[in-house]
Amino acid sequence: xxxxxxxxxxxxxxxxxxxxxxxxxxxxxxxxxxxxxxxxxxxxxxxxxxxxxxxxxxxxxxxxxxxxxxxxxxxxxxxxxxxxxxxxxxxxxxxxxxxxxxxxxxxxxxxxxxxxxxxxxxxxxxxxxxxxxxxxxxxxxxxxxxxxxxxxxxxxxxxxxxxxxxxxxxxxx
Amino acid sequence: xxxxxxxxxxxxxxxxxxxxxxxxxxxxxxxxxxxxxxxxxxxxxxxxxxxxxxxxxxxxxxxxxxxxxxxxxxxxxxxxxxxxxxxxxxxxxxxxxxxxxxxxxxxxxxxxxxxxxxxxxxxxxxxxxxxxxxxxxxxxxxxxxxxxxxxxxxxxxxxxxxxxxxxxxxxxxxxxxxxxxxxxxxxxxxxxxxxxxxxxxxxxxxxxxxxxxxxxxxxxxxxxxxxxxxxxxxxxxxxxxxxxxxxxxxxxxxxxxxxxxxxxxxxxxxxxxxxxxxxxxxxxxxxxxxxxxxxxxxxxxxxxxxxxxxxxxxxxxxxxxxxxxxxxxxxxxxxxxxxxxxxxxxxxxxxxxxxxxxxxxxxxxxxxxxxxxxxxxxxxxxxxxxxxxxxxxxxxxxxxxxxxxxxxxxxxxxxxxxxxxxxxxxxxxxxxxxxxxxxxxxxxxxxxxxxxxxxxxxxxxxxxxxxxxxxxxxxxxxxxxxxxxxxxxxxxxxxxxxxxxxxxx
Amino acid sequence: xxxxxxxxxxxxxxxxxxxxxxxxxxxxxxxxxxxxxxxxxxxxxxxxxxxxxxxxxxxxxxxxxxxxxxxxxxxxxxxxxxxxxxxxxxxxxxxxxxxxxxxxxxxxxxxxxxxxxxxxxxxxxxxxxxxxxxxxxxxxxxxxxxxxxxxxxxxxxxxxxxxxxxxxxxxxxxxxxxxxxxxxxxxxxxxxxxxxxxxxxxxxxxxxxxxxxxxxxxxxxxxxxxxxxxxxxxxxxxxxxxxxxxxxxxxxxxxxxxxxxxxxxxxxxxxxxxxxxxxxxxxxxxxxxxxxxxxxxxxxxxxxxxxxxxxxxx
Numbered sequence: 001x002x003x004x005x006x007x008x009x010x011x012x013x014x015x016x017x018x019x020x021x022x023x024x025x026x027x028x029x030x031x032x033x034x035x036x037x038x039x040x041x042x043x044x045x046x047x048x049x050x051x052x053x054x055x056x057x058x059x060x061x062x063x064x065x066x067x068x069x070x071x072x073x074x075x076x077x078x079x080x081x082x083x084x085x086x087x088x089x090x091x092x093x094x095x096x097x098x099x100x101x102x103x104x105x106x107x108x109x110x111x112x113x114x115x116x117x118x119x120x121x122x123x124x125x126x127x128x129x130x131x132x133x134x135x136x137x138x139x140x141x142x143x144x145x146x147x148x149x150x151x152x153x154x155x156x157x158x159x160x161x162x163x164x165x166x167x168x169x170x171x172x173x
Numbered sequence: 174x175x176x177x178x179x180x181x182x183x184x185x186x187x188x189x190x191x192x193x194x195x196x197x198x199x200x201x202x203x204x205x206x207x208x209x210x211x212x213x214x215x216x217x218x219x220x221x222x223x224x225x226x227x228x229x230x231x232x233x234x235x236x237x238x239x240x241x242x243x244x245x246x247x248x249x250x251x252x253x254x255x256x257x258x259x260x261x262x263x264x265x266x267x268x269x270x271x272x273x274x275x276x277x278x279x280x281x282x283x284x285x286x287x288x289x290x291x292x293x294x295x296x297x298x299x300x301x302x303x304x305x306x307x308x309x310x311x312x313x314x315x316x317x318x319x320x321x322x323x324x325x326x327x328x329x330x331x332x333x334x335x336x337x338x339x340x341x342x343x344x345x346x347x348x349x350x351x352x353x354x355x356x357x358x359x360x361x362x363x364x365x366x367x368x369x370x371x372x373x374x375x376x377x378x379x380x381x382x383x384x385x386x387x388x389x390x391x392x393x394x395x396x397x398x399x400x401x402x403x404x405x406x407x408x409x410x411x412x413x414x415x416x417x418x419x420x421x422x423x424x425x426x427x428x429x430x431x432x433x434x435x436x437x438x439x440x441x442x443x444x445x446x447x448x449x450x451x452x453x454x455x456x457x458x459x460x461x462x463x464x465x466x467x468x469x470x471x472x473x474x475x476x477x478x479x480x481x482x483x484x485x486x487x488x489x490x491x492x493x494x495x496x497x498x499x500x501x502x503x504x505x506x507x508x509x510x511x512x513x514x515x516x517x518x519x520x521x522x523x524x525x526x527x528x529x530x531x532x533x534x535x536x537x538x539x540x541x542x543x544x545x546x547x548x549x550x551x552x553x554x555x556x557x558x559x560x561x562x563x564x565x566x567x568x569x570x571x572x573x574x575x576x577x578x579x580x581x582x583x584x585x586x587x588x589x590x591x592x593x594x595x596x597x598x599x600x601x602x603x604x605x606x607x608x609x610x611x612x613x614x615x616x617x618x619x620x621x622x623x624x625x626x627x628x629x630x631x632x633x634x635x636x637x638x639x640x641x642x643x644x645x646x647x648x649x650x651x652x653x654x655x656x657x658x659x660x661x662x663x664x665x666x667x668x669x670x671x672x673x674x675x676x677x678x
Numbered sequence: 679x680x681x682x683x684x685x686x687x688x689x690x691x692x693x694x695x696x697x698x699x700x701x702x703x704x705x706x707x708x709x710x711x712x713x714x715x716x717x718x719x720x721x722x723x724x725x726x727x728x729x730x731x732x733x734x735x736x737x738x739x740x741x742x743x744x745x746x747x748x749x750x751x752x753x754x755x756x757x758x759x760x761x762x763x764x765x766x767x768x769x770x771x772x773x774x775x776x777x778x779x780x781x782x783x784x785x786x787x788x789x790x791x792x793x794x795x796x797x798x799x800x801x802x803x804x805x806x807x808x809x810x811x812x813x814x815x816x817x818x819x820x821x822x823x824x825x826x827x828x829x830x831x832x833x834x835x836x837x838x839x840x841x842x843x844x845x846x847x848x849x850x851x852x853x854x855x856x857x858x859x860x861x862x863x864x865x866x867x868x869x870x871x872x873x874x875x876x877x878x879x880x881x882x883x884x885x886x887x888x889x890x891x892x893x894x895x896x897x898x899x900x901x902x903x904x905x906x907x908x909x910x911x912x913x914x915x916x917x918x919x920x921x922x923x924x925x926x927x928x929x930x931x932x933x934x935x936x937x938x939x940x941x942x943x944x945x946x947x948x949x950x951x952x953x954x955x956x957x958x959x960x961x962x963x964x965x966x967x968x969x970x971x972x973x974x975x976x977x978x979x980x981x982x983x984x985x986x987x988x989x990x991x992x
């Protein structure tokens with residue numbers, strides 16, 4: 001690849017460049033692929049082999065793909081030791097957690113609180129991830145926005161979106 | 174010429190000013206809903222279909238055609254500008270289109286998509302009108318073994334065209350193949366990788382995967398690198414209109430896309446997504462500017478977008494002549510046709526000739542209306558990108574989750590959105606390409622099922638796969654596509670090809 | 679801005695949908711499919727005939743209807759305003775997916791519509807009659823490839839029943855599952871397979887156009903306008919009907935059940951319903967009360983046996 005060891009973002013500042021350094025991301029990928037491959041083989045083992053007239057049954061494809069993943073895991077591990085690591089762009093963790101948290105809250109709340117409140121929370125969390133941390137402003141904006149979306153899609157176009165207390169209050173559904 | 178006269182009659186029905194007005198409303202509504210991120214054409218058409226119920230048959234038919242084209246074009250707009258495709262056929266458009274938008278060339282990207290859609294829609298609709306009965310005969314030649322051979326060819330050509338590194342492209346592809354296994358095996362009814370969760374028995378929805386990987390993964394990635402590049406708003410550089418060079422590079426791609434898209438769309442197991450993949454691979458091979466691919470090559474927008482639209486017109490061939498809906502959008506269109514008393518089938522062109530020609534005229538008019546409406550609006554759409562980033566992405570995520578909830582309001586579905594969103598983020602972060610995941614997810618099951626069907630029909634004899642001339646030719650082409658670049662590279666003449674296939678290390 | 683355009687254009691429609699819901703019908707499938715269309719047709723007619731002020735349709739797709747069924751059984755319990763649409767496919771799906779919730783966990787009200795199966799060959803095929811097809815099946819089961827809908831679905835069950843009735847081991851049938859009757863149709867028309875099986879409606883147009891030959895239908899009596907014997911006539915003792923039904927929530931009182939039954943009876947006897955059936959080409963096979971329940975029990979038992987015989991249920 002085009003990346004050189006000098007650009008490895010994960011190396012502590014000041015450390016001497018060393019061609020022997022292991023690419024940690026590459027190793028994570030290798031382990032992940034190997035695990036996925038193992039899941040595929042494990043699952044395939046439970047499937048009764050009913051290939052019928054085709055001779056290829058439902059368990060054979062997972063095995064083939066599992067084999068491919070295992071080879072790719074080995075290749076990734078080989079590269080992690082051999083090839084210079086690619087620089088991963090430096091990332092801030094908090095914004096990621098804001099968005100993941102927003103999606104998680106929406107997932108937990110959409111049934112009980114309804115589309116607008118859950119969507120408003122996601123809206124506010126996403127805005128917070130991009131630096132608008134004043135939740136007392138963004139949350140009401142988000143809820144009103146989601147309520148407007150609900151009005152158009154659920155009321156006018158009859159898409160079935162989960163209704164909660166707010167929707168019942170405003171639209172009487 | 175009988176067909177031609179009938180088409181003129183169709184136009185006579187459709188040329189009423191009121192009818193043109195309905196067409197304009199249909200295109201406007203379709204574009205307005207289709208442009209929302211994470212909402213693909215199938216959902217757009219399904220949502221807006223009831224709006225047409227109140228009108229007389231002619232008006233409702235033409236408004237419906239307008240919604241259909243508007244929804245498809247609206248979908249490409251968001252794919253290009255925001256990198257959030259709402260369906261699998263727009264993914265390839267997003268690949269180069271979004272790179273162009275980021276380089277400030279969103280205007281030309283949208284223009285080449287709009288004109289490409291128009292050209293393809295025009296040619297393909299005319300092909301549909303005059304060739305439908307004979308095209309369907311050809312399409313029926315394709316049985317399981319021919320489809321399997323076509324899938325092999327698609328795998329070989331498409332996987333060479335994605336990404337910079339063969340290992341990374343293959344890794345993404347295999348992730349997609351593994352995800353595609355989830356759910357009930359179509360041929361034996363056995364559950365695979367569903368871990369006792371009933372919602373997983375139907376497998377992973379391609380739309381959910383695409384929306385999660387693109388829209389959510391993108392939002393996470395942009396949020397994470399906020400401090401490195403805080404410009405946020407993408408500036409529009411240069412003209413929003415296409416330059417002479419853009420035109421010169423686009424027109425051949427439009428035509429190639431059309432002639433790849435229409436026949437593939439016309440096959441009962443084809444589909445607009447496969448057409449757009451193949452068109453992208455073809456453009457990447459045909460281009461004189463290979464270095465621009467992956468960084469915003471206009472052919473990479475023009476070709477797949479034309480192919481996507483031509484395939485959409487192509488899907489009307491099996492739909493009208495066999496009553497076979499081959500895509501989600503087509504299935505909803507079938508419901509729409511039934512409302513007009515159109516009973517698709519082999520006798521349709523005989524028993525319902527005036528309605529069919531009316532529909533074809535309506536499609537042609539809607540196609541024109543789309544360009545008329547959307548070319549002036551390109552300036553407005555590009556301004557979408559001037560919405561401050563926090564509000565833009567907050568809105569994208571609300572719409573993306575709404576699309577998923579509206580299709581299937583289940584916690585498992587929203588959970589998938591979250592998991593695949595994070596996965597899309599990590600793939601981006603570690604520079605693994607995203608598109609092959611979706612490609613594997615679409616092609617994998619088709620290849621597997623068609624192979625097993627072919628073998629079952631032949632009672633397990635693998636020779637059946639090469640005993641049909643069509644299948645043998647397709648497999649031969651796949652072999653050539655695989656071997657020729659290797660030989661060229663081995664001879665040291667393959668600088669361009671080496672770039673295409675990526676660095677092997 | 680888009681919101682405003684949309685709202686302005688369709689504002690008139692809002693008033694019509696703002697009343698309280700009398701019934702919520704759960705369609706355990708994606709929008710557009712047979713169950714969804716049944717639910718939406720019920721919605722239209724119930725409202726148009728004034729049987730109910732307001733009806734809402736909710737889609738919960740997944741796993742042959744068993745996802746929606748499980749949700750309905752737990753969330754609607756005791757609520758007399760909730761209905762679910764289902765059908766024969768659900769009977770098989772409950773068994774093959776080992777669904778923890780079955781039709782015994784809801785309150786079946788009535789069978790509404792049904793479609794019979796047809797066995798076809800391409801017009802160019804040498805096989806002229808159902809007897810010839812069964813002869814070939816007996817001689818070499820693997821050489822008869824059947825194209826039909828998903829594995830374990832109505833089409834697959836019907837082939838299994840035919841094999842049994844003809845004295846052929848059902849595990850030996852060479853059934854090639856396609857993702858729907860439509861995709862199977864393309865394979866049959868292209869002569870990729872020996873024979874095809876699916877709902878009669880999928881084949882009717884093609885048969886009239888002369889591209890397919892209908893060998894037999896799975897109805898108890900001959901079907902008007904179809905020039906083919908029933909399987910019973912041909913000597914195979916079987917009837918297969920892909921029916922659709924409506925059911926109510928578990929745990930409702932007898933009075934509540936009777937009220938729903940009265941509403942459904944008013945629905946099926948209305949002119950609007952008969953017109954809707956004619957428009958969509960559905961056959962009215964209304965059956966309610968104890969007769970329906972008895973028939974349901976019998977079908978569940980036969981289906982379970984044949985799915986075991988084919989090897990889809992262990």
